[in-house]
Amino acid sequence: MNDTLPELLSGISSEARIESEQLKNEALKNQEQKLASAKMLESRLIEESKLKGKKQAQQILKAAESTRSVELRRINFKREERLYAQILKEVRQRFREHSESPAYADLLVGWISEAAIGLGSQSVVIHASPGTLSLLTSTLLKKAEQVVEDQIGKKVTLSCAPFDEPDEHSFKHSDDCGVILKDQTGRLIYDNRLEARLQRYDRQIRGMIAREFLQE
Incomplete structure (x- = not known):
């Protein structure tokens, strides 16, 4: 299991692509309906222009085109959000399915060492x-400590502990993926849960989804 965004999306089932095609068909159908309505409106306005004047008819038609454009953007946004939710659901499921594999353990070494370096503390407590x-x-833990030393030339001591009390940084489910690291005081926190990483990568993920699934 790799932590790069292409790898995160590469294992997603064909359900996402099926969902994308369904959403695309819905969008096209809605677009065709809107275009048909616009053409009917245009014909009616042409007739009205003979009575009310060409300038007024053009103004009304421009307003109608603007309304149609807003509606099409709304349809496309709804399509993107539905597909985004479907893909993130599959990403979470994929991690849970592999949470007991050696690949996940290797991934944890990377996430722990990254967070430890980010904290910059000599002694770090890991919550999970x-x-x-x-x-x-x-x-x-020794592997993660070695990675930190190799990368920044400083030693760090890692230990594990459950949460004493639930808070905004606690884990909602027993199989939630990722870790949270704190310094000795508990005031400095590096959140490297899967959900936190997905939030940090939101823009990149949406860009990949747009290129991979939403391009016409």
Whole structure:
């Protein structure tokens, strides 16, 4: 399991593409209906122009075209949001399905070392869901400590602990993926849960979805 965005999306099932095609067909159908309505309106306005004057008819037609354009943007936005939700759902499911695999353990080493470097503290406490905590063996922690030392030339001591009390940074489910790291004081926090990473990568993910699924 790789942490790059292309790899995150590469394992997604064909359901997302099926959803994309369905949404595209819905959008095209709506667009055709709007275009037909616009043509009917244009014909009616041409007739009205003979009575009310060409200038007034053009103004009304321009307003109608603007309304149609807004409606089409709304349809496309709704299509993108539905597809975005479907893909993120599959990404989360993919991580949960692989949460006990060696690949996930290797991924945790990267996420832990990244967060430890970000905190810049000599002693760091790792919090995780019960499912992930069981994977944080002394061997895994030593690997992460070595990665930190190799990258920044400083030693760090990593330890694990469950949350004492639920807060906005706690895990909602026992199999939630990712980790949260805190310094000794508990005031400095580096949130590297899967959900936090998806939020940080939101723009890149949407860009990839647009290129991969939404291009006509």
